[in-house]
Amino acid sequence: MRGLELVHPTSLDEAIKLLDTDDPTIRPFSGGTALMLMMKTGVFQPTRLVNLCGIEAEHAEVTGSADSGLKLGALATLASVERSPDVIQIAPVIARTMKRLANVRVRNVARIGGNLAHGDPHMDLPPVLSSLGGEVVVRGPAGERRMPIEGLFSGYYQTVLEQGELITQVVLPPQRGWSSAYLKCTTRSADDWPALGVAVSLRIVEGAVAESRIMVSAATEKLTRLASAEAVLKGTDATDDAFANAAEAAAAEAETIEDARGSAEYKTELLRVHVRRALGEAVRNGVIQ
Ligand SMILES: Cc1cc2nc3c(=O)[nH]c(=O)nc-3n(C[C@H](O)[C@H](O)[C@H](O)COP(=O)(O)OP(=O)(O)OC[C@H]3O[C@@H](n4cnc5c(N)ncnc54)[C@H](O)[C@@H]3O)c2cc1C
Incomplete structure (x- = not known):
């Protein structure tokens, strides 16, 4: 050994x-x-672990304002993000998502950076942060770079992070005028890993969808933005019929995969149902002021 x-x-x-x-x-x-x-299951046997928890305290901070958006330090625990008054005010969908993410013991310990860097497509936070227009800041030996959250993932449990590169921060733009929702569909217990995660954000102007971001996770190999569903919605009245049309486009576009939680066909049907529901829920959740 x-x-x-x-x-x-x-x-x-x-x-x-x-x-x-x-x-x-x-x-x-x-x-x-x-x-x-x-490590316990023998999937990975490290020779050296570099514990990030003792680096400068600023990397664990959660700060923000309605005008500037949110900054989540990579070392912030999921629980501190969940309880942050700024998060609850500026992007309440994040705090709501946390309630069904694992359990309080995991959320007290797990960090934003580890959550994203793990690259597991079943994670709840990446689709939510991505639908909010989030970006991830990465620092490494060659300097700093920044990319949209969805750009971080290159495949199943794969990210574009190079050896030596660390996630340092997640940056979210101001959310004023946007409405958001996340639907997690589990096929076992309510707080199980999702069979499907759908996160949506909408900006509705005078009853019509001016902009949207629609993300799917868990049912696909990696976090995926559904551009054709967004295109169907653009400029249409924000009605349930329009949301059903966007859901059809999402089901036609997404490349779902089979796993222990169901076949690819089943996941596509889940997607069709949950995109429509998530869009309706975003409207019901109301506009961020
Ligand atoms: C019982 C249980 C139930 C769970 N249920 C859910 C669930 O329902 N939904 C869900 O979304 N998740 C769930 N999870 C997963 C949980 O969210 C992740 O394990 C957690 O977010 C990982 O964060 P961490 O800080 O512990 O990462 P670590 O375990 O410390 O690291 C994970 C990976 O990221 C790398 N890494 C860590 N920090 C950084 C950094 N700053 N920059 C670059 N690389 C880094 C590590 O080298 C490692 O490869 C569950 C986990 C458990 C144990």
């Missing part, structure tokens, strides 16, 4: 230096909830 070294940098720069290596068995560690499961 190989030994495991745990190191505790006190700054982001030090962490990046410790991770700047060609050895893929050296990994960052934030909450450890995903990593520990992989």
Whole structure:
């Protein structure tokens, strides 16, 4: 059995230096909830874990205002995001999503950066943050880069992060004028991993859909933006008939996959039903002021 070294940098720069290596068995560690499961099941055997929890406190901050949007530090726990007054005011869909994400013990420990970097398409937060127009900030040996949340994922449990690169922050634009909803469809218990996740954001002007973002996760190989459903909605009156048409376009566009939670055909049917429902729910949730 190989030994495991745990190191505790006190700054982001030090962490990046410790991770700047060609050895893929050296990994960052934030909450450890995903990593520990992989280690226990033997899927992954690291030789060195770089614990990010002791780096500068600013990387765990959650800040924002209605005019500037939200900044979620990568080391912020899911529970601190859930309880943040700024999040509850500016993007309440995030706080609502947390209620059915794992359980309070996991949310107290898991961090925003670890949640995104894990690359699991069944995660609840990536579709929500993406539908809010979120971007992820990444720092590595070559400097900083920024990309839309959906651009982070390159495949099933795969991200575009290079060895040595760390997620440092999630940035969300102001949400004023937008309405949002997330529907998680589980086929076992209510707080199970989703068989399908649908997140939508709409900007309705004088009764018509001016802009929308429609994201699907869990039923597809990776988080996917449904551009054809968005195109169907653009300029139409925000009615249930229009939402049904967008749902048809979503079902035709998305490449669903089979897994333990159902066949690809079943997931497509779930998508057809839940896109329509999510759009209706976004309208009922009301406009962010
Ligand atoms: C019992 C249980 C139930 C769960 N149910 C749900 C659920 O219903 N819905 C849901 O969405 N999720 C669920 N999860 C998953 C949970 O959300 C993730 O395990 C958690 O968000 C991962 O965050 P972490 O900080 O613990 O990551 P870690 O385990 O620390 O790390 C995960 C991965 O990210 C890397 N990493 C960590 N931090 C960074 C960083 N800043 N930059 C780059 N790479 C980094 C690590 O090297 C590792 O590869 C569940 C987990 C458990 C244990």
